[in-house]
Amino acid sequence: MLDDRKLSVLNAIVTDYVASREPVGSKALVERHKLDVSAATVRNDMAALEEEGYITQPHTSAGRIPTDKGYRLFVDKLAQIKPLSQAERSAIATFMSGTADINDLVMRTVRLLAQLTRQVAIMQYPVAQRSSIRHIDLVSLGGDRVLAIAVSSTGAVDQTMVEAPIAADALATLRARLVAAAVGRTPAEAAAALPGVLESLAPESRAEAAPLVAGVLEALAHEPALQVVVAGVPNLASSVFETGMRPLLEALEEQVVLMRLLGEAAGDDITVRIGQENTTQGFHSTSLVAAGYGVDLGSSLGVVGPTRMDYPSTIAAVRAVARYVSRFLIEG
Missing domain, CATH: 1.10.10.10 (Winged helix-like DNA-binding domain superfamily/Winged helix DNA-binding domain)
Incomplete structure (x- = not known):
């Protein structure tokens, strides 16, 4: 000691x-x-x-x-995390305001983190299993074509085109029943409830409704790809790494590698991995500062940079942004 x-x-x-x-x-x-x-x-x-x-x-x-x-x-031994200045907090709120959907949220978040920390920002998409259904819709496109749409609480939108001749009033009735059965439930719960909607219809209406219920089920079944989005790679130009930059650049292009790296931070308020503590190939000369976000902190975001990093400021920025994103996802 x-x-x-x-x-x-x-x-x-x-x-x-x-x-x-x-x-x-x-x-x-x-x-x-x-x-x-x-x-x-x-x-x-x-x-x-x-x-x-x-x-x-x-x-x-x-x-x-x-x-x-x-x-x-x-x-x-950090006695306390350096608090963000009022200007930094305002910058986060301004940059993130007006976020349209989950894709926009992720892109804004990684760009913001890269700007605040001057490092490479990485962010895992929210874990879909913890989302719920926010909206279900059936939109007639003319003729026999209907677009089945499912929107999750994370802002993810999945849609499926269905060929189904159905009258406008019958379409409206089916839409209302699907909304009542699915909205507010997890995708799995909604998928389990939808067959009951079909069974609740009059026998003569089931044949025309069946393709549309199947279309909504298909939209619900679309699992977002496990993705990690990266921003701020040009920030590496001012950094020096013992093993050179090439291994790191190659690692940053591998989604599986990044998922493994961020997976260590899921569920934690803040995680700091320094140098050889990063067992992932390509990151041995870097530091990772990451935080869990979302429901139960089930997904992660963070930054990667040289071990010669301003840790107090970086930790404060990552934690603040993670908490902002969590509020957005939880409060909708």
């Missing part, structure tokens, strides 16, 4: 290195952080930190830089 003074020295090294990208020396620490000890004492503390593996010296006669272990201790 490190004493408070050594923790203060480590915090100062992390803070200065993140800001300057240059190895940090003892004299600079004393001058900038008013540690109330001599440079010699700070050098002794730095030697102890290096021996414990929290910092390292990249070159002879150079200052020190944090290791993954040092960043981990820095994050674990």
Whole structure:
């Protein structure tokens, strides 16, 4: 265990290195952080930190830089998450206002996270199994064509074209019964209830209604693809990675890889994985800051960047955006 003074020295090294990208020396620490000890004492503390593996010296006669272990201790010992400024909170509300549907929400969210953190933002689509049916509709397109539409509480819209000759009044009656049976239920519950709608109709009406009920069932059965959306890749241009950028760029193109990476954060308010803690290939020289969002925090969003990251600000931004998205999905 490190004493408070050594923790203060480590915090100062992390803070200065993140800001300057240059190895940090003892004299600079004393001058900038008013540690109330001599440079010699700070050098002794730095030697102890290096021996414990929290910092390292990249070159002879150079200052020190944090290791993954040092960043981990820095994050674990954060007394409090840096609060967002009023301007940042207003920017989130303004950027996210007027969101039209789930696709728009996801795209706005990753762009916003990339701008706030200047890292690569990644976001998993909401877990569909936790959604409910918000709206069911049958829209006549003329002739015998009818569009069966199902809208979930997450804003996802699924539709199926059906060939079914049916009178306008019969279509309106069927639509009302389908709405009563499905809206407010999960897709699975709604699908189980719809056959009962068909059975409730008069025998002579079932034949014309059957293709439309089947169309709604097909729309309900459409599971959104498990997707992860990425934004802010150009932000990597200003970053340096020990293994080079190519493995990371390749990993960012693999949906399965990103789903595995974000899967570790589902259900958690905030997750921080630093360097080699990321077992996923391509991310060994990066840090992931992610948070669960939505019902039961079942989906995840976050940012990926170099281990030399402004952790307090990044954690605050990811947490704030995740909570905003959760409110949008839960409150509708």
